[in-house]
Amino acid sequence: MLIMIAAFGLELAVYAAAGYWGFTCSRRWPVRVLAGVGAPVLxxxxxxxxxxxxxxxxxxxxxxxxxxxxxxxxxxxxxWLRGRRTLAVAFVAVYLVTTGAQLL
Incomplete structure (x- = not known):
């Protein structure tokens, strides 16, 4: 049960990461808004x-x-692209652990 909750949280974190990337990818606010909303929607x-x-x-x-x-x-x-490399590596590690645990 805990693994399923972690996997769902990780799915939600993908949306958050995409939005974070979008809202910080440019200095121009129209680009930030479009990418910040558009990336999670995509x-x-x-x-x-x-x-x-x-x-x-x-x-x-x-x-x-x-x-x-x-x-x-x-x-x-x-x-990773927004400079949050430690968080990106942790993200991949959690993905690998939850995926591996679901296979057991």
Whole structure:
């Protein structure tokens, strides 16, 4: 149960990381607002289409693995690009632990 809660928290953290990246990616406020709102929306659309339990086009097998690596890797990359390298590494570590624990 605790692993499932951590995995869900990590999914939410992807949205937060994407928003953080967007709102800090430029000095110009229109770009920040567009990227800060647009990046999490884009992540939500992709997850809703392919990754959610009620996904429109659910992927399985290697497609699911690729989706999760890109999804959670995108969250880590957003943190890394904004200079939060320790947080990005911790993000990847938590992903690996929760994914490994779910396989057991």
């Amino acid at each position: 992540f939500a659309l992709v997850w809703g289409w392919f990754g959610a339990p009620t996904a429109t086009y659910p992927v399985q097998g290697l497609g699911r693995v690729a989706l999760e690596v890109l999804w959670f890797g995108g969250g880590a990359a957003a943190l």
